[in-house]
Amino acid sequence: MNNWRNNEEWWVSSFNYKNEVIEQFDINSNIEIHDATLRDGEQTPGIVFSRKEKVEIAKRLSEIGVHRIEAGMPAVSIEDRKAIEDIKKENLKSKIFGFVRAKDEDIIMCKECGVDGVIIEVPVSKPKLEMQFKWDIERVLNDSIHAIKTAKEMGLYTVYFPYDTTRADEQDLESLLAGIMKETPPDSIGLVDTMGSALPAAIGYMTRFLKEKTHLPVEIHTHNDFGLALANSLQALLSGASVVHSCVNGMGERTGNCALEEVMVVLRLLLGIENNMDIKKMVELSEYIEEITGYKMSLNKPIVGKGNFTRESGIGADALLNTPLAMFAMNPKILGREPKLVLGKKSGMTSIGVKLQEFQIDLNEEAKKALLTDVKNAGMERKRLITDEEFLGFVKKYK
Numbered sequence: 001m002n003n004w005r006n007n008e009e010w011w012v013s014s015f016n017y018k019n020e021v022i023e024q025f026d027i028n029s030n031i032e033i034h035d036a037t038l039r040d041g042e043q044t045p046g047i048v049f050s051r052k053e054k055v056e057i058a059k060r061l062s063e064i065g066v067h068r069i070e071a072g073m074p075a076v077s078i079e080d081r082k083a084i085e086d087i088k089k090e091n092l093k094s095k096i097f098g099f100v101r102a103k104d105e106d107i108i109m110c111k112e113c114g115v116d117g118v119i120i121e122v123p124v125s126k127p128k129l130e131m132q133f134k135w136d137i138e139r140v141l142n143d144s145i146h147a148i149k150t151a152k153e154m155g156l157y158t159v160y161f162p163y164d165t166t167r168a169d170e171q172d173l174e175s176l177l178a179g180i181m182k183e184t185p186p187d188s189i190g191l192v193d194t195m196g197s198a199l200p201a202a203i204g205y206m207t208r209f210l211k212e213k214t215h216l217p218v219e220i221h222t223h224n225d226f227g228l229a230l231a232n233s234l235q236a237l238l239s240g241a242s243v244v245h246s247c248v249n250g251m252g253e254r255t256g257n258c259a260l261e262e263v264m265v266v267l268r269l270l271l272g273i274e275n276n277m278d279i280k281k282m283v284e285l286s287e288y289i290e291e292i293t294g295y296k297m298s299l300n301k302p303i304v305g306k307g308n309f310t311r312e313s314g315i316g317a318d319a320l321l322n323t324p325l326a327m328f329a330m331n332p333k334i335l336g337r338e339p340k341l342v343l344g345k346k347s348g349m350t351s352i353g354v355k356l357q358e359f360q361i362d363l364n365e366e367a368k369k370a371l372l373t374d375v376k377n378a379g380m381e382r383k384r385l386i387t388d389e390e391f392l393g394f395v396k397k398y399k
Contacts, residue, residue, distance in 0.1 A: 003272035010269050010330040017272065028242040031273060032067035034219065035260055037289070038083075039070045039099050041251035047293050054083040055090065057248075060285045062092035065277035066260070068243070070119065073099040074109040081113055088114040097159070102147035107154065117157030119190070120147050124173060125164035137172045141179045148184045159219060160186035166198040166206065177213045188217040188243065193232055196225030196255065200235035207239035219243035222258045224250060229258040234266060248282075248289050249297055249304065261286055261303040269330060280336040308332075309339045312385065314348020317341055321354065343386040344379035347372065355391060367398035 004014040015021060038054050041047070049057065054072070061069050069092070074081040088096050097117045098110035110118050122144050129135050144160065151158040160180065162168070180186065191206055198206070203220070210218050220236035220243070222229040233244050250259035261282050267273045286304040290297060299307030309332040311320050319326040320339045332339055341354055352372050356363060363371065374394040378386050 003269075003274075008325065008331055009334050011325045012269055012329050016270055025238045026240040027238060027271070027273075028240065030242070031237060031267065032243045033260065033263060033277075034068040034070060034097070034243050034245045035061050035066045035247065036070040036099075036221075036245050036257065037061070037248045037251060037260070039072050040245075040253070040257055041247040041249075042072075043253045044251045044256070044293075044295060045253075047251065047295060049083075049292075051079055051083040051086065053292055055086050057285070057289065058087040058092060058094070058096075059090060060281065060288065061248075062090075062094040063278065064264075064281045064285065065275065066094050068095045068097055068117075070097045070099055070245075071113075071115065073106075074113055075101070075103075075106045081109060084110075084113040084115065095157075097157075100147075100151075102143040104147075104150055107147065107150050107156070111154045111156060115156065117159060117187075118151050119159045119161045120144070120151060120186070121161045121163050122147075123164060124162035124176065125167035125194075126169050126172075127167055128164050137176060141176050144176070144180050145183045148180060148186050152184065152186075158186040159188050159190055161190040161192060161221070163190075163192040164194040165190070165192045166202065167195065174213060177210070181214055185214070185216065188219055189214055190219045190221050190245075191236060191241065193220075193222045193229075196223035196228060196232075198228075198232060200228065200231050203232045203235045204239040207236045207241050211240055217242045219245060221245040223252065224255040224257065227255075229256070230262050230266065233258045233263060237271075249286055249295070249301075251289075251295065259302070265303050265330070279334060283335050283337075303335070309337055310342055311339070312342050312344045312346045312351075314346065314351040317348065317350040317354050343375050343391055344384070345376050347375050347379070351375075356395075359392065359395075361395060361399070363395070363398055371395065371398060 004017050005011045042049050058069050071084040071087045072080045095116040098115040099119045100106035102122050122140050123133055189210055207218050218241040220233050220241045222232045246260035246263050247257040248260050250256040264277050299305050316327050320341055324331050324339050352368050375386055
């Protein structure tokens with residue numbers, strides 16, 4: 001882990017790679033990404049993917065290099081089952097998983113769809129058990145044992161997914177884990193921050209707790225209710241988790257899930273973990289999903305926001321285009337983008353000079369100062385940026 005600078009592509013903090021920092025980590029050598037856009041992402045209110053769109057998204061996820069694709073929950077509808085079958089027939093490089101309740105019929109449907117593995121969900125938190133389902137932990141244990149056995153007997157890779165894990169009673173959780181490990185261990189276990197309500201330190205503790213109690217690979221699944229989805233996923237990976245769940249554009253219920261694009265870039269640029277994942281294709285997929293769903297991202301959304309490399313401030317305007325790493329931690333070119341200088345209230349003389357150079361226009365210093373005044377006044381009066389057409393209109397006064 002010594003990849004804090006990569007020529008002209010990125011320049012992140014070298015302190016990330018100090019021995020005193022790295023020695024705190026327990027990172028797996030082979031971290032996998034499990035993308036749940038087709039299931040959890042579609043649970044974004046008002047979002048529906050057609051069968052054809054699901055296949056296209058799955059193909060693109062595989063091309064990007066995502067290790068596992070959660071293709072959906074076959075119990076939802078016949079259309080969902082057929083979409084999963086279609087995706088499996090594509091023979092993608094990614095493993096295909098289905099999402100199931102701890103019920104035989106769900107698992108059988110997944111098997112019939114031809115998936116490689118299943119995510120078996122059971123409620124485990126106190127609020128869920130006491131206020132929603134009215135179950136005790138023994139009911140959860142018995143259902144879990146039966147479902148895991150069924151899935152394993154069918155030859156499916158089995159991820160045990162006790163959801164809302166971070167709001168579980170610790171004794172209940174320990175009892176549940178002891179029971180399933182004694183009777184029928186799954187292949188891996190999920191740490192599920194369903195309500196996004198855990199601190200990173202708590203996620204680190206729980207990752208180590210699950211590993212100690214089960215000796216199984218831990219998978220981290222986070223939501224963003226407190227803005228901690230990425231931080232919590234990262235903390236789990238630093239604490240020994242080996243699989244991270246995500247959704248494109250951070251889609252999902254309420255405030256969404258951990259964003260695939262953020263995970264990809266953090267693994268490569270901040271942790272220095274080399275992989276074959278295609279970041280530019282990730283941006284293309286992000287834009288495709290935005291187009292087909294109408295689910296618009298904010299302009300400043302990390303990684304894929306269209307305004308991330310746009311600068312209005314006059315300070316550093318020349319460096320923006322010539323030496324972008326002076327202004328950003330990553331060169332926008334690694335995302336297939338270009339830095340952009342815009343004009344408005346916060347522009348300066350350097351901004352004017354760069355913009356004039358862009359249009360191959362020469363003005364004397366007095367005219368540039370007057371032009372800057374026009375731009376700043378217009379920006380304040382109109383409370384927005386100044387378009388190129390408006391800028392060229394101001395220029396005409398001084399040519």
